[in-house]
Amino acid sequence: VDVAAYGWDERWERTLTGRGGGTRPARVLRVDRGECDVVSASGVERVASDSVRAQGELAPAAGDWVVLDGATVGAVLPRRTVLVRRDPAKAELAQVLVANVDLVGVVCGRDRPFRIGRVERFLVVAEDGGAEGVVIATKADHEPADDSWSDAAAELAGTRLVMTSARTGAGIAELRRLLAPHRTMALLGESGAGKSSLVNALVGEERLEIGAVRVGDRKGRHTTRARELVLVPTGGTVIDTPGVRSVGLWDSRDGIEQVFADIAELAAGCRFADCAHGEEPGCEVRGAVAAGRLDAARAQRYLALHAELDVQDQRRAEQSWAVRRRR
Ligand SMILES: Nc1nc2c(ncn2[C@@H]2O[C@H](COP(=O)(O)OP(=O)(O)O)[C@@H](O)[C@H]2O)c(=O)[nH]1
Ligand SMILES: [Mg+2]
Numbered sequence: 001v002d003v004a005a006y007g008w009d010e011r012w013e014r015t016l017t018g019r020g021g022g023t024r025p026a027r028v029l030r031v032d033r034g035e036c037d038v039v040s041a042s043g044v045e046r047v048a049s050d051s052v053r054a055q056g057e058l059a060p061a062a063g064d065w066v067v068l069d070g071a072t073v074g075a076v077l078p079r080r081t082v083l084v085r086r087d088p089a090k091a092e093l094a095q096v097l098v099a100n101v102d103l104v105g106v107v108c109g110r111d112r113p114f115r116i117g118r119v120e121r122f123l124v125v126a127e128d129g130g131a132e133g134v135v136i137a138t139k140a141d142h143e144p145a146d147d148s149w150s151d152a153a154a155e156l157a158g159t160r161l162v163m164t165s166a167r168t169g170a171g172i173a174e175l176r177r178l179l180a181p182h183r184t185m186a187l188l189g190e191s192g193a194g195k196s197s198l199v200n201a202l203v204g205e206e207r208l209e210i211g212a213v214r215v216g217d218r219k220g221r222h223t224t225r226a227r228e229l230v231l232v233p234t235g236g237t238v239i240d241t242p243g244v245r246s247v248g249l250w251d252s253r254d255g256i257e258q259v260f261a262d263i264a265e266l267a268a269g270c271r272f273a274d275c276a277h278g279e280e281p282g283c284e285v286r287g288a289v290a291a292g293r294l295d296a297a298r299a300q301r302y303l304a305l306h307a308e309l310d311v312q313d314q315r316r317a318e319q320s321w322a323v324r325r326r327r
């Protein structure tokens, strides 16, 4: 196997040489319970991960480049990009979704309403992790579920929107161009949105299992159970993920400022440097809303995401205080 097809390049080579040890780089395809499927020059193999890793060392995630040590993961190479969310089970912990992705495809089925708030959350996670977010509308062969789709492009405020259909093949060539020659795209979105179908369309064969959507509520069943990296024959790789309706943000203020760059720019002009864009005099954000230059709902979503992180910061501060007191 040519690891270059999976994204290995001179920069990774230098990273490896810089570390001095290890000659067998491999990319993590999927992780389950202490074991990983990895691909290296010698092909795909299943290696052990958890049992051998020292505490405090990075746990491998799909997309990671690792150095193999026999049939185990020796070390995880420093990540170029990483998608992190709040752990759905433990709000005080961060969870790594995938590593080393260049692009994040936020997948939305046209058979359901377009929910800008959820899409923006995924985009924040992407930008915060150093990846470029694109929105992929699937099932373009399908009538849009409702009017929410007519404003989608405008609401995305500049983020690329690709219309696709796994059924007719629409938009697939455009996605392939985005992936070539050796880029990696993670697909995020709710169950039943059409992520696995998209991967199959990109690969050109039925690689992944597709879930039937229940007729009544259009909800998908969770057919995809692990995050999995797949090679696209026309260049690049995609990582399919199990469906998530939404993501909780983890420490991603930079991501918010990037996704809402228009508002961040306005905010820089507020009279007070720490303006909360509430009742303060000289607030450019509120001013822009009042003047009709900024959509009030968009400003509201921006403030709500920051407020969510405020709560999180508070929680973490209380926790570290409690830990210190116990000591
Ligand atoms: N009409 C139509 N249905 C699609 C398309 N892509 C996927 N589907 C259907 O949507 C359902 C969920 O697809 P799947 O790929 O498993 O979604 P995932 O849960 O996001 O991976 C399946 O019933 C697919 O047949 C498409 O382009 N057009
Ligand atoms: Mg799936």
Ligand SMILES: [Zn+2]
Binding pocket: 267, 270, 271, 275, 276, 277, 278, 280, 282, 283, 284, 285, 286
């Ligand atoms: Zn302000």
